[in-house]
Amino acid sequence: MSNLASRYNPAEVEEKWYAHWEYRGYFHSEPDDREPFSIVIPPPNVTGILHMGHMLNNTVQDILVRKARLDGKNACWVPGTDHASIATEAKVVRMLREKGIKKSDLTRTEFLKYAWEWTDKYGGIILKQLRRLGASCDWERTAFTMDDSRSSAVIQAFIDLYDRGKLYRDYRMVNWDPEGQTVLSNEEVLYSDETTTLCYVKYRVEGSDETITIATTRPETIMGDTAIAVHPDDPKYARLKGQNVIVPIVNRVVPVIFDDYVDREFGTGALKITPAHDPNDYEIGKRHELPTVDVLNPDGTMGEAATVYIGEDREVARKKLIRDLTEQGLMEKTEAYTHSVGRSERTNAIVEPRLSLQWYVDMKALARPALEAVISDHIQFHPERQKNIYRHWMENIRDWCISRQLWWGHRIPAYYYKDKVYVAKTREEALMLAEQDYGPMLDSHDLKQDEDVLDTWFSSWLWPITCFNGFENEKELSYYFPISVLVTGWDIIFLWVARMIMSGFEWKNDRAFKEVYFTGMVRDQQRRKMSKSLGNSPDAVDLIDRFGADGVRFGVLSSSPAGGDLLFDEKLCEQGRNFCNKMWNALRLIKGWEVDNSADNQDNRIAIRWIESRLSEILADLEDDYMNYRLSDITMKLYSFVRDDFCSWYLEMIKPQYGKGIDQDTLDKTIRIYSQVCTMLHPLMPFITEEIWHNLKPREEGEDCMISCYPKASDRDELLLRSMRSVQNLVSSIRETRNTKNLKPKEILPIYVQDNGQNLFSDDRFHAILKKLSFISEISVVTDLPPNGSSILSDNEKYFLQYDVEIDLDAEKARILSDLEYAKGFVASVQRKLSNDKFVNNAPEQVVSKERKKLADGLERVKILEENLTALQ
């Protein structure tokens, strides 16, 4: 018996092998003459920690990279992190606030010092956690979106776009995050239905006692009203033509205007117009040349122009205004109202429409080649349905707002002097340009760099190029680009994927990726997306501690059909852990065998030939599954191959009887087969397979599972595979009989095989299986029909099993009758089909002959069952 523990212990094994692989340099890739396989990580936030989404995403990437490596490709997986402009800045601001420091009290330089300290302290934790998961990243290439190489590429990209006329600055209504105090792109605003109060407020008509009532959810913006709008065809309000109304609180006199934007059916059919605080009102304001009164400060508090509640938060002011309007008798009524509210993806603050001057990328031209490449499958999406979603967005693409009023990020390389803009790599260059326009006498202090930074995604959209320093150096990029496959969640298809594809065409005139595999979202058992705020995401590292990295990887994979969402259940990790244990015990079994060359190995040959055929059979399947990213299928196929075919059948067949040894040849071949299985499983479960690989036999230095050669499908013995399936059916039938008759599992039963000239045992080759079979299912084959035999049908072969239990004739008859009824129905339906001329004439020959075979088998079965029934009478 081997001295291995009966339970697999992942902790020490994982640490040992990860260090070993890294020490051997297996993760590192340099361009050479092999076929490249490249992946770039979706860079997690630099100060983030590993969550379930990362686990899924990175497990998938690791599988693809490890598989490519085993296939002999030059595999390179570039890791890295994203500076995550707004998310990180928000964290730093929060940290400072806890220390009693306000961002507004700091200079830009002081703030950035804190931000870098924070990044140095917490940055890269997630990369360490990825190692625990087994991620085989090329750590020497670790990139950061704000390191020198990436930063200079971002600046260059901005300059390039500006020079090509694809960048512009414009004053528009934007999505404003009052907490982060920055503009957001449309993609960074998340909408959800929320219930608020809809206020019906009365406005006095100037010079009359009459009032007009409008409905609004935003009474705090009343002070910014510069008109009341009604529909031109609305008879209710026709009389108000040319009239003015008085805005409550501020008593401003504003006109009643007529615009067909107004929905006559909504509320009262009258709409207050606040051009500074609503995109539609802004448009209406432009049409009617209305003034714009901005009553809010950038931080969401009431501004000077509001005249009341100055400095109070908009939410607080809203409540107070509702109270005031009610007291003044101007509130007709209020009602609960549910509508869609946009919140900042990062700070969760309610987004405020606000007018401001920002930088935009003109997306129309960029989108064209990017759309075409995906529609034509030049870049292949998995699952394919994501193509539609992509197309829909690309066809309706809007310009991308890329400036952010933040400090943490890449500062916009635009310099302003008087009314001119100079876009340049450095201040010196900008100065030179300004001097060309204004002469060398200008006061250089008046040349001001843009205060804003760029959207985080403006650096990550260059990631496939910048990961290989592609703005500086063609050599590496020309080898690794296009990236073989991008693995990411579908939730960032617009924020990231679409834009990377656009940047690929813009700068490399090529597709950024050959394929894109979208993973689903990891959800909890109530189908809620896992998130920090819900607190429904398990601690990833804790899961690894409890189930082992391989167990967790198995758990994540086994329910991750290509692109579908994953309902995470810890139970699956437990199953993964148990599976590791199963493999571990198969190793213990093999290691425990003593070699005895006097043992007869003839019978084992057939078992070896069978398992090799099976292996070859699934290898072909797996190749196809890899092509289609069917990772859960791969997982389940290998799981059942190891558990059922290898352990339950193969090892049981060759297992020496108690106290006996095994011949060297069988042992060697078993070790070879198990090693191959390790290689096949390695991409999914790298640690345990490496451990078993090394335990199976002494290995040379550097002879590691991770860099072994992935087996190729070879010829297989189809007849043997079929026959073995028959044998398995028979064994199942015998076991079922034992179970239903309450027979002792170890009691040896005589079995008689009725030779019908075509059953397994009329073939000499299978006498070996027969012997093995008797060992597995505790039977002994007899040559005479036993006096008290009970018949078993396995396929169409008939066996008699003898046992010392009184046979319940009625029950037996009922069982046979029900089988018979079924078989007859089956035959009838096949006959019906075959007697249909249209079927026989139209269906392919293959299908028809298959039906004929079915009929023959069915008739045979009916015959046997009838004989059995007669025998019972």
Place this chain on the structure above:
RNA sequence: GAGGGUAUAGCUCAGUUGGUUUAGAGCGCUUGCUUGACAGGCAAGAGGUCGGCAGUUCGAGUCUGCCUAUCCUCACCA
């Protein structure tokens, strides 16, 4: 408002160009099994009129249309 997805066993899902009146898997459930690798195990079993209605076809879980339910994306929302 525009577009898209999904509906198969108690649960989560496969079912790959239509071809088994016998629709699979995992988990869960029931039953039986512990000196011999593994109870984190083994064996056996139960459980489904493939959301509904029409249609195409020799043949539909699979294709088409409509309906129902449910989810998602984008836009809008006083």
